[in-house]
Amino acid sequence: MFNTDRRYWGWGVNGNAFPEPMLQLARAFLTAKFGTAPAAQRPVPSLDALRMNAPTLAVPAALAAFVTDARYDRAVHTYGKAFRDVVRALDGDFTPAPDLVAYPRDEQDIVALLDWAARAGAVVIPFGGGSTVVGGIEPPREAGARRAGVITLDLCRLDQVLDIDRVSRCARVQGGVYGPALEAQLKPHGYTLRHFPQSFEFSTVGGWIATRAGGHYATLYTHIDDFVESLRLVTPAGVLQTRRLPGNGAGPQEERLLLGSEGVLGVITEAWLRLQDIPRHRAGCTVKFADFMAGAAACRELAQGGLFPANARLIEREEAMFMGAGDGQNHMLVLGFESARYSQIDRLQAALAVCAAYGGVAGKSNVRDDSDAASADASAEQWKQSFLRAPYLRDELARMDMVSETFETCTTWENFPVLDAAVRAAAHAAMQRECGAGLITCRFTHLYPDGQAPYYTVIAPGTAGRQLAQWDAIKAAVSGALVAHNATITHHHAVGRDHRPYYLQQNAPLSLAMLRAAKAAVDPQGIMNPGVLLPPDQD
C-alpha cells in the first residue's frame, strides 16, 4: 500500500541517488579537510537481510482492508530520517519495527483502529511522511512500553484538498497530503501554502502541524502555526474540531494546545489552512561578509527594521563551499524578497544598504525582479533542486563511515555570541575525542526581531561500527551547551524521543503537568505514541 520506491534505510526514493560527480567533489573536500579519504560506500542491506522480530499482533479481521504486517511496510515505518536512523538501518537493525501498519481510507477507519487498539492494549503511532529527525515515529524498543504490540497509522491515503474558501483565502486539507501534492492541488486556483521545509517532498501537512515545522522563509510566516486556522483531531476519547476564526481572544487558543502535540494527543485528520497568492515578483542577491558576526549584526538590523526578507540565510564560508556555493573566503548571506503584487527591488536595495553598513559586499549581477512568472518559476526550480538534493548527500556520507548530522536551536541576539562559542567548543572537544577531528559550521535559518535560529552542521571522520556512539557523544556535548546557555533544544525539528530528556529539563514542571493532564483527558489509556514528548511511564 506504500510507495515501494521509498527507501527503508534513508532519505527519499530509490534511483534518486546523489549525483556521482558532486559526490566526488564532496570526497575531495573531506580528504583535504581531514587528511584521509572517506571509506568506500558500504552496501545497503537487502529487505530479506534486515533483523526484524516477528509481529506480536495478528492483523484483525475487521480491519484487514487497510492493515498489513508485510515486511516492507514494517521496515519503512521503523525509523525516521536522522543520521542515527540511517546508521542503524545500514546495520540492518530493524528490531523496533511496528507489528502492524495501517493505511486508513477515511476518518471512520481511524476511529475503528483507535477503538481496536484501546481494546487490544496496543500502542498507536501516527505517521505522516516519516521525515522526523528526532525519533518521532520510532516504536519503543522495550517490551513493557510496546504493551500488546505497536501499530503505525500512516495517513498517506488522506491526501486531498477538500475545500477552498476563495473569499477568506483558506483551504480545508487532509492531514496526510504531502507537500508537492498539496501545492499541485492549490496551484490551479492561483494559491500556495508557501510552507517549504527542506523535507517538503516527503513530509505531510499533519506532520508539519504535529511538529510545528518551520518553513524555508526567514521572516514573518515561518512556522506552520501561522497558517493553521482550525484543526480536526481524532483522539481515543472522541473527535475534537476547532472553529474557523482568524483571531480568537476567548481563553487559551485550542489550536495552540494541539500544534506540536507530536501524535501523543491524537491524529490530525484535517486542517483549515491560510493560503497566499503565488508570488510573481522576486528580487534576490547574495552578499559576502568577511566576518560572520558582522553578517549576524546585519541580519539583526534586517529583522528589526521591518523589511521582512523572505530569505535571509547567513551561511558560514566552509558550509557554503561544501554545498557548492560561495568562494570559501567569505561568509554568504542569501537574501531574497518576494510578493504576489508589488515589485521588490526597492526593498532589496534598502536591505543591501543595511548590509553595506556592516561591510557586506553585494554580488553585482544577482539583483533582479522576476515579474514574469516563467522566469520566476525557473529560478525557484533551480533553488529547489539543490536544496532538496542535500539529504541524499548526508546518507552517502553515512555509508562512507562519516559522522554527518545537523542540529538547530533558537536564541536571543544578545545571547548568540556566547552560545555560539560554547557550542563550537563543546563540538570540537567531542569531535576530537571521538573522531580525532571534525568540522562544525553554522547558518541562520530564521530571523526574528529578538533573535535568530542558528542551524549547525557537523561532519567528522567516523569509524565503522562506532558511528552511532560517536554521534551520540557529540550530540550530548552540544545539547549540554544549548541547555547551559538557555537556548532551546529545538527551534523546528521537534522533541520526539531523542530530545525528550532535554525538553523535560528545559520546561517548567507545571507546564509538563498540564501536558500530562491534557493527554489523560483525550488518551486515558496512554496508547498514543508513548515515549514521545513524555516518558512512557508517565503517559
Ligand SMILES: Cc1cc2nc3c(=O)[nH]c(=O)nc-3n(C[C@H](O)[C@H](O)[C@H](O)COP(=O)(O)OP(=O)(O)OC[C@H]3O[C@@H](n4cnc5c(N)ncnc54)[C@H](O)[C@@H]3O)c2cc1C
Ligand atoms: C532532510 C530533512 C530536512 C528537514 N527540514 C526541515 C525543515 O526545514 N523544517 C522543519 O520544521 N523540519 C524539517 N525536518 C524535520 C521533519 O521533516 C519535520 O518534523 C516534519 O514536519 C515532519 O513531517 P512528517 O509528515 O514527515 O511527519 P512524521 O515524521 O511522520 O511524524 C513526525 C511527528 O508527528 C506525528 N504526526 C505525523 N503526522 C501526524 C498526524 N496526522 N496527526 C498527529 N500526529 C502526527 C508523528 O507521530 C511524529 O511524532 C527535516 C527532516 C529531514 C530528514
